[in-house]
Amino acid sequence: MTETDLTYTTDEMMSVAAARALYDGASCFVGIGLPSTAANLARRTHAANLTLIYEAGALGAKPDRLPLSIGDGILGETADAVVSVPEVFNYWLQPGRIDVGFLGAAQLDRFANINTTVIGEYASPKVRLPGAGGAPEIAASCREVFVVVRQSRRTFVEQVDFVTSVGYGRDGTDRARLGLPGAGPTLVVTDLGIMRPDRETNELVLTGVHPGVDVERVREATGWDLRVAPDLATTPAPTATELTTLRELQAATGTDTGE
Amino acid sequence: MAEVVSLAEAVRSAVHDGDTLALEGFTHLIPVAAGQEIIRQRRRDLTLVRMTPDIVYDQLIGAGCARKLIFSWGGNPGVGSLHRFRDAVQNGWPAPLEVEEHSHAGMANRYVAGASGLPFAVLRGYAGTDLPGVTSTIKQITCPFTGEELAAVPALNPDVAIIHAQRADRAGNVQIWGLVGVQKEAVLASAHSIVTVEEVVDELTPVPGAIVLPSWAVTYVAEVPGGAHPSYAQGYSDRDNTYYQAWDAISRERDTFESWVSREVLV
Numbered sequence: 271m272t273e274t275d276l277t278y279t280t281d282e283m284m285s286v287a288a289a290r291a292l293y294d295g296a297s298c299f300v301g302i303g304l305p306s307t308a309a310n311l312a313r314r315t316h317a318a319n320l321t322l323i324y325e326a327g328a329l330g331a332k333p334d335r336l337p338l339s340i341g342d343g344i345l346g347e348t349a350d351a352v353v354s355v356p357e358v359f360n361y362w363l364q365p366g367r368i369d370v371g372f373l374g375a376a377q378l379d380r381f382a383n384i385n386t387t388v389i390g391e392y393a394s395p396k397v398r399l400p401g402a403g404g405a406p407e408i409a410a411s412c413r414e415v416f417v418v419v420r421q422s423r424r425t426f427v428e429q430v431d432f433v434t435s436v437g438y439g440r441d442g443t444d445r446a447r448l449g450l451p452g453a454g455p456t457l458v459v460t461d462l463g464i465m466r467p468d469r470e471t472n473e474l475v476l477t478g479v480h481p482g483v484d485v486e487r488v489r490e491a492t493g494w495d496l497r498v499a500p501d502l503a504t505t506p507a508p509t510a511t512e513l514t515t516l517r518e519l520q521a522a523t524g525t526d527t528g529e
Numbered sequence: 530m531a532e533v534v535s536l537a538e539a540v541r542s543a544v545h546d547g548d549t550l551a552l553e554g555f556t557h558l559i560p561v562a563a564g565q566e567i568i569r570q571r572r573r574d575l576t577l578v579r580m581t582p583d584i585v586y587d588q589l590i591g592a593g594c595a596r597k598l599i600f601s602w603g604g605n606p607g608v609g610s611l612h613r614f615r616d617a618v619q620n621g622w623p624a625p626l627e628v629e630e631h632s633h634a635g636m637a638n639r640y641v642a643g644a645s646g647l648p649f650a651v652l653r654g655y656a657g658t659d660l661p662g663v664t665s666t667i668k669q670i671t672c673p674f675t676g677e678e679l680a681a682v683p684a685l686n687p688d689v690a691i692i693h694a695q696r697a698d699r700a701g702n703v704q705i706w707g708l709v710g711v712q713k714e715a716v717l718a719s720a721h722s723i724v725t726v727e728e729v730v731d732e733l734t735p736v737p738g739a740i741v742l743p744s745w746a747v748t749y750v751a752e753v754p755g756g757a758h759p760s761y762a763q764g765y766s767d768r769d770n771t772y773y774q775a776w777d778a779i780s781r782e783r784d785t786f787e788s789w790v791s792r793e794v795l796v
Contacts, residue, residue, distance in 0.1 A: 341556020
């Protein structure tokens, strides 16, 4: 048996940290890419009873490799139940049956609003992004939302160009005012660290850094004056089990999943 | 009753310039061959409806068939952007593309309303997002019983729905299984429909979880084995993931795309 190489990439740290946030027994609405990697890692490590829900209609999918698309055949073939797309959104998501919504973002702002629609003006965009998909209602109706995204000034902006999915709104107070059923984004995991919303203002605050990352580096990769929690934690490095499992999942996938 | 015809004949009879079309299939069973037949027959000014306009609509948009897109997520799944879609929106090439943009929940409910013969659908959606500000087909409505503010979206009733299914019998009854997406709703919401199938069989044997669209709910059935490629048909084919990656390079530049259309479609 070969020893696991314990040196790890920042992406591996991010996937491991995101996976750890998922708890056993939870139901999780999963987006493709980084969220799916983290959710599948969690199911194969500490959260064997995690129910993975994919918007294509797979409830309780148990893929043995990372799905390459939101409707990958392996999702339907391994699911507890396969349902239509209207049923996923109307019967399962909308009534608030799902614990965690796991989302990515092209832009994320100070109040955890997510943009996946356009960079620039909507009518004449600098970059036309894919759009909303299932995210607006996932962000509104899951009991809580985790966001996993690589950190840079391009992504972490003071104000998103377009609110595709609401975090806490433009000034941090919209969620309560709108009476949205879910708590909203409670956790943001990046390749540099971990952010959580301030209990009073809902502004994202740096609560943890990954090993070897200093606070200044995170602040430099953030487009607003990022506040730092007084009891800043350092994320424990990935364990051998976590790294082995993650690498096996990715090797079984064969092709790069992209995002 | 559905007529079993060739794909070319089905498109010639059912699809006209200026029509509103819905080609559905949520990653699974995408009617790609039918989309290419529409390009081959040079239909123009189409309003294209689809939750996830992936490669199939990138091809139609790049080929100049579309005037408007009604959608909720436009990307190359697992790979990245749709370059022809982006070029049309950002630069108006080959023609300006009007967009009407929703969420998946909104689009799914619009089909359900269309299939149900209702003028609109109600959902708990869009609240707090910028989508209602840019999409005129998202309105607020007050529940007459509880006073709750909800979103209302109008029914989708396309001229033609086009889907791919595993099989049909000779009478034109269609059987679909696996991830069934929103295809049943799209067919029932539309005035006419074309279903391409992997095979036409004498008898439809039961398959767990399968849905059946009765012949009298379908206009045309065409046998097109592999008609969902590069997506897949559960029980018949696997998703061609390499093709999705190859599409990124083919579609990135206008000239590589145009030579692909001439070489692979307009032949």
